[in-house]
Amino acid sequence: MTAMTRKLCLAQNPDADALLASDMFALLTGMLLDQQIPMEKAFSGPKVIADRMGGLDVHRIAEADPDEFAKVMSTPPAVHRFPGSMGKRVQALAST
Numbered sequence: 001m002t003a004m005t006r007k008l009c010l011a012q013n014p015d016a017d018a019l020l021a022s023d024m025f026a027l028l029t030g031m032l033l034d035q036q037i038p039m040e041k042a043f044s045g046p047k048v049i050a051d052r053m054g055g056l057d058v059h060r061i062a063e064a065d066p067d068e069f070a071k072v073m074s075t076p077p078a079v080h081r082f083p084g085s086m087g088k089r090v091q092a093l094a095s096t
Contacts, residue, residue: 025094030042030044030045033046041080045079049073049090069090074087
């Protein structure tokens with residue numbers, strides 16, 4: 001029996017795609033961010049958040065100060081076109 005490996009090419013960035021393939025929260029976050037921005041940017045968002053926070057830890061995101069997490073989302077280049085509102089949505093997703 002051969003183990004299946006999941007390969008995604010949504011972000012068109014090998015590191016971001018690897019994170020999406022290995023972390024379900026990253027994939028859900030990319031889906032959440034996929035609103036009013038190009039798909040590749042949306043699905044690269046989890047990797048950007050991970051790079052800025054030293055990892056994509058769902059608990060750290062959920063417990064982060066909303067203002068501090070807004071800075072993570074809005075630091076240029078911003079993770080999303082609407083970093084404040086999408087930051088709140090990402091934190092809400094992490095809290096569930």
